[in-house]
Amino acid sequence: MAKIAVVVGSTRDGSFNRALGALAVRALESQGAVVTDVDLASFDLPLYSAAIEADDFPADALRLKELFAAQDGLLFVSPEYNGSVSPLLKNAIDWASRPTGGESLVALNAYRGKASAVMSASVSPFGGLRGLMHLRQILSTIQTLVIPEQVLIPNAYAAFDDAGELKEALPASLVEMTAARLVAVAEALAA
Numbered sequence: 141m142a143k144i145a146v147v148v149g150s151t152r153d154g155s156f157n158r159a160l161g162a163l164a165v166r167a168l169e170s171q172g173a174v175v176t177d178v179d180l181a182s183f184d185l186p187l188y189s190a191a192i193e194a195d196d197f198p199a200d201a202l203r204l205k206e207l208f209a210a211q212d213g214l215l216f217v218s219p220e221y222n223g224s225v226s227p228l229l230k231n232a233i234d235w236a237s238r239p240t241g242g243e244s245l246v247a248l249n250a251y252r253g254k255a256s257a258v259m260s261a262s263v264s265p266f267g268g269l270r271g272l273m274h275l276r277q278i279l280s281t282i283q284t285l286v287i288p289e290q291v292l293i294p295n296a297y298a299a300f301d302d303a304g305e306l307k308e309a310l311p312a313s314l315v316e317m318t319a320a321r322l323v324a325v326a327e328a329l330a331a
């Protein structure tokens with residue numbers, strides 16, 4: 141059974157990306173995955189700085205890194221901020237990429253050899269596409285295998301009903317398709 145963490149790059153009440161992340165959690169679980177829904181608000185992560193790292197590696201950065209390392213796959217759901225990923229998410233990804241306990245600089249134990257996938261909900265008509273292009277590049281740089289399926293939810297104000305479900309069948313089916321492929325690739329890589 142694949143272990144997958146879902147990480148959302150917004151902690152805002154009413155966040156469209158949190159709503160999308162909740163649908164992704166359900167879709168992954170329906171594929172038989174053991175899902176950890178990561179709430180970044182529960183991690184006390186300073187803005188990454190090499191000075192902080194050299195002084196004392198933050199306990200919550202290590203906790204996040206170990207959580208990621210224990211997974212077979214990682215699903216990132218990010219708002220688009222000025223054409224890129226949210227700083228909340230980038231900061232979390234960066235902390236978990238750092239070597240600890242004498243590891244090599246390129247050990248990337250939280251990421252290397254894992255499958256990853258990306259999703260975004262945006263208030264714009266473009267659905268966060270530019271942010272996901274950056275996120276794909278980042279996830280490749282840290283040596284995850286990013287699956288080709290992805291989910292973009294444009295015009296997010298109108299995309300969800302009051303129960304948090306996607307109103308349109310096509311994007312809802314893409315959530316299912318992306319979850320299914322992520323579980324399949326994560327299982328294959330872990331075998």
Ligand SMILES: Cc1cc2nc3c(=O)[nH]c(=O)nc-3n(C[C@H](O)[C@H](O)[C@H](O)COP(=O)(O)O)c2cc1C
Nearest residue numbers: 150152155156157158219220221222223262263264
């Ligand atoms: C600093 C900032 C930059 C933004 N830049 C973009 C952008 O480039 N493209 C876009 O589609 N939306 C942009 N937005 C709007 C976000 O899509 C919108 O705030 C969205 O609701 C954030 O996701 P959330 O609902 O999950 O919190 C930006 C918002 C902020 C605060």
